[in-house]
Amino acid sequence: MERTIIKSENFNAYFGNNHVVKNVNIEIERNKVIAVMGPSGCGKTTYLRCINRLHELIEGARCDGKMLLNGQDVYNMHPIFTRLKIGMVFQRPNPFPNLSIYDNVIAGYVLNGIKMSKADKNDIVEKSLTSAALWKEVKDSLHKKGTFLSGGQQQRLCIARAIAMEPEVLLLDEPTSALDPISTSSIEELLKELKNNFTLIIVTHNMQQAARVSDKTAFFYMGELVEYDDTKKMFTNPDDIRTQNYITGRFS
Amino acid sequence: MEDLTIASKKAYNKKIGMEVLFTRTLIIVALLLIVLVLGIMTTLIIESLPSIKSLGFKFLWSKTWDPVNNIYGGYPFLLGTVLTSFIALAISIPFSFAIAVYLGEYNSKGWLSNLLKNIVELIAAVPSVIYGFWGLLVLVPIVRDFETKFNILPYGIGIFTASIILSIMIIPYAASMGRELIKMVPSNLKEGAYSLGATRFEVIKSVIFPYTKSGLFAGVLLSLGRALGETMAVTMVIGNTSLIPTSIFSPGNTMASVIANEFTEADHTLYLSALIELGLFLFCVTVVINIIGKFIINKFSNN
Amino acid sequence: MHPHIKFRVAKSKAAEIILIVLAFFVTAPLLFIIYYIFQKGIKVINWNFLTQLPHPVGEVGGGIVNALVGSGLIVLYASIMAIPIGILCGIYLSEHKSSKLAYFSRLCVDVLQGVPSIVIGIVVYFWIVKPLHTFSAISGSVALAIMMLPIIIKSTEETLKLLPASLKEAAIALAIPYHRVITKVLLPCGISGILSGIILSVARIAGETAPLLFTAFGNPYLNTNMLKPMQSLPLLIFNYATSPYDEWHDLAWGAALILLFTVLLLNIITKLTTRKWNVQL
Numbered sequence: 001m002e003r004t005i006i007k008s009e010n011f012n013a014y015f016g017n018n019h020v021v022k023n024v025n026i027e028i029e030r031n032k033v034i035a036v037m038g039p040s041g042c043g044k045t046t047y048l049r050c051i052n053r054l055h056e057l058i059e060g061a062r063c064d065g066k067m068l069l070n071g072q073d074v075y076n077m078h079p080i081f082t083r084l085k086i087g088m089v090f091q092r093p094n095p096f097p098n099l100s101i102y103d104n105v106i107a108g109y110v111l112n113g114i115k116m117s118k119a120d121k122n123d124i125v126e127k128s129l130t131s132a133a134l135w136k137e138v139k140d141s142l143h144k145k146g147t148f149l150s151g152g153q154q155q156r157l158c159i160a161r162a163i164a165m166e167p168e169v170l171l172l173d174e175p176t177s178a179l180d181p182i183s184t185s186s187i188e189e190l191l192k193e194l195k196n197n198f199t200l201i202i203v204t205h206n207m208q209q210a211a212r213v214s215d216k217t218a219f220f221y222m223g224e225l226v227e228y229d230d231t232k233k234m235f236t237n238p239d240d241i242r243t244q245n246y247i248t249g250r251f252s
Numbered sequence: 253m254e255d256l257t258i259a260s261k262k263a264y265n266k267k268i269g270m271e272v273l274f275t276r277t278l279i280i281v282a283l284l285l286i287v288l289v290l291g292i293m294t295t296l297i298i299e300s301l302p303s304i305k306s307l308g309f310k311f312l313w314s315k316t317w318d319p320v321n322n323i324y325g326g327y328p329f330l331l332g333t334v335l336t337s338f339i340a341l342a343i344s345i346p347f348s349f350a351i352a353v354y355l356g357e358y359n360s361k362g363w364l365s366n367l368l369k370n371i372v373e374l375i376a377a378v379p380s381v382i383y384g385f386w387g388l389l390v391l392v393p394i395v396r397d398f399e400t401k402f403n404i405l406p407y408g409i410g411i412f413t414a415s416i417i418l419s420i421m422i423i424p425y426a427a428s429m430g431r432e433l434i435k436m437v438p439s440n441l442k443e444g445a446y447s448l449g450a451t452r453f454e455v456i457k458s459v460i461f462p463y464t465k466s467g468l469f470a471g472v473l474l475s476l477g478r479a480l481g482e483t484m485a486v487t488m489v490i491g492n493t494s495l496i497p498t499s500i501f502s503p504g505n506t507m508a509s510v511i512a513n514e515f516t517e518a519d520h521t522l523y524l525s526a527l528i529e530l531g532l533f534l535f536c537v538t539v540v541i542n543i544i545g546k547f548i549i550n551k552f553s554n555n
Numbered sequence: 556m557h558p559h560i561k562f563r564v565a566k567s568k569a570a571e572i573i574l575i576v577l578a579f580f581v582t583a584p585l586l587f588i589i590y591y592i593f594q595k596g597i598k599v600i601n602w603n604f605l606t607q608l609p610h611p612v613g614e615v616g617g618g619i620v621n622a623l624v625g626s627g628l629i630v631l632y633a634s635i636m637a638i639p640i641g642i643l644c645g646i647y648l649s650e651h652k653s654s655k656l657a658y659f660s661r662l663c664v665d666v667l668q669g670v671p672s673i674v675i676g677i678v679v680y681f682w683i684v685k686p687l688h689t690f691s692a693i694s695g696s697v698a699l700a701i702m703m704l705p706i707i708i709k710s711t712e713e714t715l716k717l718l719p720a721s722l723k724e725a726a727i728a729l730a731i732p733y734h735r736v737i738t739k740v741l742l743p744c745g746i747s748g749i750l751s752g753i754i755l756s757v758a759r760i761a762g763e764t765a766p767l768l769f770t771a772f773g774n775p776y777l778n779t780n781m782l783k784p785m786q787s788l789p790l791l792i793f794n795y796a797t798s799p800y801d802e803w804h805d806l807a808w809g810a811a812l813i814l815l816f817t818v819l820l821l822n823i824i825t826k827l828t829t830r831k832w833n834v835q836l
Binding site: 277347355375381454484528531 | 761
């Protein structure tokens, strides 16, 4: 299997006339944690939302260039297919408020109209919740509403919901920014486990987090991809002066 | 890996088909609404063409309505509609504004204001035929006694009675609109006035009313639109005569009530078409009033 | 205190009292109407009243079963027509905030909301009654359905707009097709608002008389054929109330009580659904 899973070529994204992602070229390797960081408004979240084609849902938003998943342009596929292969976790935990914990985990199947046996469902729920390090905490209250969980638990439920679909890539858009430090560290631990089965792309504005969890880091500034390299190198010896300025806190 | 797109696309073809179908259905339904309104308008215009052709638009100002002799003039009904609506409006406005100010400013929370708010909303919920029935059997005798006392020809029924019923019915519209708007007055404006030593009444008069003026006007417009088109309650108590009313106590007819009364009896084309022209006119007036009202409110809430 | 200030404070107090008196005075007519109709209507309501046909003038007793069945059927068919169209249109408007079609569609909803009900009666007369050469219950249902539409559309649109965007994104990111995102995620989460809009629209049209005058027309006999003229509660009240006979007035009072009770109940249910069914977001 090829090492590269996602590759962008001359990728641009716009909101109306606002050019927010400028000519990004990047190759992302399989089974790694990639951190995408940069000051707010630098286009990092927009870039992430272009990978699974969420960007185009906003009125007036468009993009061009190539976004390859396993060598095939996701913009030539039906978006449903793209999103089956690329899961996403959002900034704020967003479990479906009308569904139980159990139903939230298999929501991707049920809402897609996929019929499964009870045993299969149970398997998926247990496996996904275990992977998301939530199984022990909720196994006795699977049929309670997901919204009764704490913020950190809700976010892990959202991770379980995403990985239940067995995607190849998991996008995480500042997944811990709405959480307390303890929940944050448990999610960070989880990410290290998850990279054995998935490729993780995590947007964060928190440099320490990028340094802690990622193998490689991409630095965005003013819509451009300034630098993309091993995390260790980025934080010790960046090539670009802008990266240096950012990690030393010279602009905010 | 290569056949991924093709194979999976096949598996998802059905779903994608559904998706397209759903999106199209939504568009069709949205178009349907436009077609419906245009259809209503076109039907009214086409069916009133005979009357427009032979009577012209001055029909609305001609004074005689005499179907037996094939003479049609809308003036008695125009006058009846204007009189009932505006008298009703004049009676209802003090009450509407009092409710709006009370619920918006004096007492916007708590069970008492909640109760009043719900009761006011229920006033709008009572079917108009029930207002008419009650008016006919309860209000009419009261008005008749009153008229006897003041030496007015004691019909009981008539424009005055219809206006009273109407005024009760339209209170909720301006009231709930006004309440919402008064709640939206920024508290720093009010506090500014209070800190200068203004009394509550002065704050209402010189801060709240000027600030919400346009919106309150829009609420009154919506009430007016309601009053102009109200049919049943008016029909039941107005007396249904096509003569020009001589005073506010005399019987009359509004445009809506004459349609309700004579539509199924209209036995030839011009008669029916004249009634529909009244309907068309009513339609145009209420549409314009409502659109102006909505426009003012949108502008107000965007600010 | 300075006399001038005293005067101003007194004036403010007086204004407040006048305001409160005016505001609460409004409840008087409503309570009076409810009381009066209850008192008159309760006397005639019994089993026969609910199960028999109206008796001819001069005979005591009789019931309004034809109007009860008729009202039920006419409103049922109107709901069947208006609910799907209304919800779909509401979905379109909430999903397309700024498209041209949405703008004009929204304008038409506003227009429709202001159209006097009698005008809708006229139009449906020409659309259905005249081509079929007979007054019919179904034409009454169509007229009422047109009146239900703006209420259902507005409440659906407003409810869906209030749902957080993250909910929809969560569903879309799970590769769920658009129609299922709407029908399986957004609609269930907004069900309370949509439901209360539907109930409100039923309450609004259940008492409508004017659009039925030239469509359903009324019928002194029990009829369940939607293609024939049919009686309904508001029509019966109108016809009997304006008749000169006391026996018929009694029937009308009973019918008015049932109608009023139903409509008020539906309105109260609307308020409760909004509170109870609200999904915790």
